[in-house]
Amino acid sequence: xxxxxxxxxxxxxxxxxxxxxxxxxxxxxxxxxxxxxxxxxxxxxxxxxxxxxxxxxxxxxxxxxxxxxxxxxxxxxxxxxxxxxxxxxxxxxxxxxxxxxxxxxxxxxxxxxxxxxxxxxxxxxxxxxxxxxxxxxxxxxxxxxxxxxxxxxxxxxxxxxxxxxxxxxxxxxxxxxxxxxxxxxxxxxxxxxxxxxxxxxxxxxxxxxxxxxxxxxxxxxxxxxxxxxxxxxxxxxxxxxxxxxxxxxxxxxxxxxxxxxxxxxxxxxxxxxxxxxxxxxxxxxxxxxxxxxxxxxxxxxxxxxxxxxxxxxxxxxxxxxxxxxxxxxxxxxxxxxxxxxxxxxxxxxxxxxxxxxxxxxxxxxxxxxxxxxxxxxxxxxxxxxxxxxxxxxxxxxxxxxxxxxxxxxxxxxxxxxxxxxxxxxxxxxxxxxxxxxxxxxxxxxxxxxxxxxxxxxxxxxxxxxxxxxxxxxxxxxxxxxxxxxxxxxxxxxxxxxxxxxxxxxxxxxxxxxxxxxxxxxxxxxxxxxxxxxxxxxxxxxxxxxxxxxxxxxxxxxxxxxxxxxxxxxxxxxxxxxxxxxxxxxx
Numbered sequence: 001x002x003x004x005x006x007x008x009x010x011x012x013x014x015x016x017x018x019x020x021x022x023x024x025x026x027x028x029x030x031x032x033x034x035x036x037x038x039x040x041x042x043x044x045x046x047x048x049x050x051x052x053x054x055x056x057x058x059x060x061x062x063x064x065x066x067x068x069x070x071x072x073x074x075x076x077x078x079x080x081x082x083x084x085x086x087x088x089x090x091x092x093x094x095x096x097x098x099x100x101x102x103x104x105x106x107x108x109x110x111x112x113x114x115x116x117x118x119x120x121x122x123x124x125x126x127x128x129x130x131x132x133x134x135x136x137x138x139x140x141x142x143x144x145x146x147x148x149x150x151x152x153x154x155x156x157x158x159x160x161x162x163x164x165x166x167x168x169x170x171x172x173x174x175x176x177x178x179x180x181x182x183x184x185x186x187x188x189x190x191x192x193x194x195x196x197x198x199x200x201x202x203x204x205x206x207x208x209x210x211x212x213x214x215x216x217x218x219x220x221x222x223x224x225x226x227x228x229x230x231x232x233x234x235x236x237x238x239x240x241x242x243x244x245x246x247x248x249x250x251x252x253x254x255x256x257x258x259x260x261x262x263x264x265x266x267x268x269x270x271x272x273x274x275x276x277x278x279x280x281x282x283x284x285x286x287x288x289x290x291x292x293x294x295x296x297x298x299x300x301x302x303x304x305x306x307x308x309x310x311x312x313x314x315x316x317x318x319x320x321x322x323x324x325x326x327x328x329x330x331x332x333x334x335x336x337x338x339x340x341x342x343x344x345x346x347x348x349x350x351x352x353x354x355x356x357x358x359x360x361x362x363x364x365x366x367x368x369x370x371x372x373x374x375x376x377x378x379x380x381x382x383x384x385x386x387x388x389x390x391x392x393x394x395x396x397x398x399x400x401x402x403x404x405x406x407x408x409x410x411x412x413x414x415x416x417x418x419x420x421x422x423x424x425x426x427x428x429x430x431x432x433x434x435x436x437x438x439x440x441x442x443x444x445x446x447x448x449x450x451x452x453x454x455x456x457x458x459x460x461x462x463x464x465x466x467x468x469x470x471x472x473x474x475x476x477x478x479x480x481x482x483x484x485x486x487x488x489x490x491x492x493x494x495x496x497x498x499x500x501x502x503x504x505x506x507x508x509x510x511x512x513x514x515x516x517x518x519x520x521x522x523x524x525x526x527x528x529x530x531x532x533x534x535x536x537x538x539x540x541x542x543x544x545x546x547x548x549x550x551x552x553x554x555x556x557x558x559x560x561x562x563x564x565x566x567x568x569x570x571x572x573x574x575x576x577x578x579x580x581x582x583x584x585x586x
Contacts, residue, residue: 001061002024002060002064002176003024004022006020006021006055007020007053007058008053008056009054009055016227020056020229020230024176027203028220029219030206030207030222031209031221031237032207032208032209032223033215033223034226035432041208044178044180064175065172066175067172068180069178073088073161073162075154077154080149080153081151082136082139084164086135087168088167089135091126095119095123095126099120099122099123102116134171138171139167141197143360159185163185170197173203176206177204177206179208180208181210182194183499186499187358195214195218199218205218207219210479210480211501213500219237222236262292265286265288269282317462317464321352325385325386325465325493326383327349328344328349328382328383329345329381330381330382331380331383332378332379332380332381333371333379341363341367342363342364342519343518354487354493354508354509355494355510356525358498358499358504358511358514359514366469366497369395369469372385373392373467374391388464389463389464390461390465391463391464391467392458392465392466393469394468399451404441404442407441408453409438411453411457412438415460425438427456430482430486431455431456433452433456455468459486465494466492466493470498471483471496484506484507501527505525
């Protein structure tokens with residue numbers, strides 16, 4: 001059992017957590033929540049001794065494996081997908097290498113037999129050659145096809161490399177698995193598979209994720225980061241959030257009550273402080289007011305950090321929108337005419353629609369956005385945006401365009417085209433960029449901060465058509481909620497690629513499902529689409545069952561008919577025999 005005792009950590013003057021204590025049992029699934037900058041990733045580094053503690057202790061049992069998911073991973077040159085993934089399981093990889101070396105020695109030197117047998121025991125304890133079979137199952141679950149297994153791992157994109165790495169972590173079955181945004185590079189089907197894998201994981205898991213539905217599904221407990229506190233709550237996300245709302249409401253009531261008392265006491269002191277007969281009483285009232293103000297400060301400290309940070313924004317469009325903003329006819333999408341990704345016969349997108357684009361990785365979701373944005377041409381047909389419509393595209397690669405030497409706030413002001421400074425700071429704050437964050441130079445910002453800065457820039461441009469490629473990847477849950485709230489009041493058109501199911505449910509009224517070279521259009525949000533898919537699968541399964549039953553019934557009927565014919569034939573033969581006997585007697 002892992003236990004935390006009076007844990008404390010600070011960065012400069014900022015206290016991330018202090019006096020934090022809790023223990024972790026077997027097969028615990030802990031969902032980690034809290035705003036960006038609250039110390040969640042730092043806590044993971046503390047558990048794996050990559051970051052020092054300022055106070056307290058972390059107690060772990062002997063031979064207790066803790067495995068941390070890094071944010072970057074680079075495969076070794078020459079390794080296939082399977083080889084690179086197995087190399088992540090370093091203990092297994094080393095044990096196999098040693099066993100093979102001893103096996104070669106054993107061919108000429110029987111004195112290494114004992115060493116070989118000991119090494120074989122070590123290798124088998126780690127899963128033996130069965131691991132090579134299991135790793136292919138995990139890779140398949142994460143979206144790889146059988147034909148991908150022998151590809152060079154270095155030829156993969158960053159997202160697919162991270163899937164390899166994730167598979168290599170999952171296969172190890174560590175005592176405690178620390179996962180930091182593990183679904184950022186997964187498509188929808190892979191997220192669902194991963195969810196089921198974690199539900200059946202034989203040991204403990206701690207997971208940081210902005211995906212509310214994922215945490216809601218897998219977490220048995222919630223570890224909340226709200227500087228300067230870290231608190232383990234003994235229930236899942238739904239109860240945690242409802243309890244937090246109740247706590248905040250209670251704190252707000254207490255603060256309102258104390259503020260009224262403070263106002264009354266100060267008012268008395270102001271009115272009667274000059275009167276000699278009530279001067280002492282007025283002084284006592286002032287002392288009481290100071291006491292209440294101190295209590296008020298304590299209550300403010302109790303208020304969750306997200307509540308203090310709570311901010312949203314409103315994007316209003318100045319001009320009237322056309323009825324149809326995007327027309328696609330006989331559109332062919334991709335990069336090479338010989339191998340197009342998909343085609344769309346005819347779609348007219350009306351202004352104000354919110355569309356979610358889903359499908360496996362590599363089917364062309366980002367290509368679709370880039371084509372609509374005019375960054376690449378269609379391979380055939382027409383993809384036309386109304387001439388009066390301004391289009392803005394957000395992708396993860398937009399971070400590369402940021403000016404590293406500029407101050408973040410200056411960059412946003414420059415890009416906002418004379419938007420009010422209050423709106424600029426409001427949008428930045430809603431995405432989790434504090435006043436301290438936006439006063440930084442871009443060069444010193446983290447990858448997540450740069451992504452949020454890039455998204456803020458896109459929103460400030462107030463486009464008529466907003467194209468978003470995985471916009472929630474670097475947002476915490478609070479920032480996701482703020483983005484949803486802001487976009488729900490946005491009058492323009494939104495087309496979003498996302499694997500975040502709750503985000504799609506809250507945002508979109510249509511789903512474009514890209515698969516097998518086509519784009520199917522479905523009305524409704526993701527859950528409605530998913531429900532229809534499940535119904536179709538159930539219907540197909542039921543029909544197959546009926547066919548089987550019908551087939552079985554038909555065979556049974558034939559058997560009975562054959563049996564009846566046989567009995568009839570036997571009766572006929574018996575009757576004929578009786579007739580013959582009678583004739584002989586006569």
